[in-house]
Amino acid sequence: MAVFFKGDKVEVCSKEEGFLGSYYEAKVVSSLNNNTRYKVRYKNLVEEEDQTQPLVEIVSADEVRPMPPSVIVNRSGGVFNYLEKVDAFDNDGWWAGRVTGKQGLKYYVYFETTGDELAYDASRLRNHIEWRDHHWVSFKKRF
Known part of the structure; x- marks a missing residue:
C-alpha cells in the first residue's frame, strides 16, 4: 500500500x-x-x-x-472507442463505466453499478486506469 x-x-x-x-x-x-x-x-x-x-x-x-497522471485526467476532445472503459466526471467525482455510443460531440457511458446510461462531453471523460501494486494499470484495450 x-x-x-x-x-x-x-x-x-x-x-x-x-x-x-x-x-x-x-x-x-x-x-x-x-x-x-x-x-x-x-x-x-x-x-x-x-x-x-x-x-x-x-x-x-x-x-x-x-492522483492519476495528469495526461489522463486532462484529456479533452479525445476519441473513445465502443466498450472502452472510461471514468466520467459526475456528481463531484469520477465514475467508472463503458462507452456505449457516440452522438455528435457526446459519448454515451453505461455504469454497471447503477444501471444508468448517460451522455457526456469528451472533456468530462478520462481513460480508466487503476492503481495496483504501486503503479497505474491501463484499461485502454477494448473488451
Whole structure:
C-alpha cells in the first residue's frame, strides 16, 4: 500500500451504497494509526451541516490512491472507442463505466453499478486506469 503525507493530493474511493466505485479528489490532512487510515479534506464534497465547508473524513488506507497522471485526467476532445472503459466526471467525482455510443460531440457511458446510461462531453471523460501494486494499470484495450 502506498504511504501518503500531509498535503498530498489523492483520490478516495467511496464504498457507500449508491457510490460504489466512484473516486473523489481530496488532500491528506494527516495520517493515522501508522498509515492505516487517513484524515482527508475533499475538493468537491461539502459538509452536510455547513455546505460552505469542505467535507473532512477519516478513511481506510485501502480507499486512498494517488492522483492519476495528469495526461489522463486532462484529456479533452479525445476519441473513445465502443466498450472502452472510461471514468466520467459526475456528481463531484469520477465514475467508472463503458462507452456505449457516440452522438455528435457526446459519448454515451453505461455504469454497471447503477444501471444508468448517460451522455457526456469528451472533456468530462478520462481513460480508466487503476492503481495496483504501486503503479497505474491501463484499461485502454477494448473488451
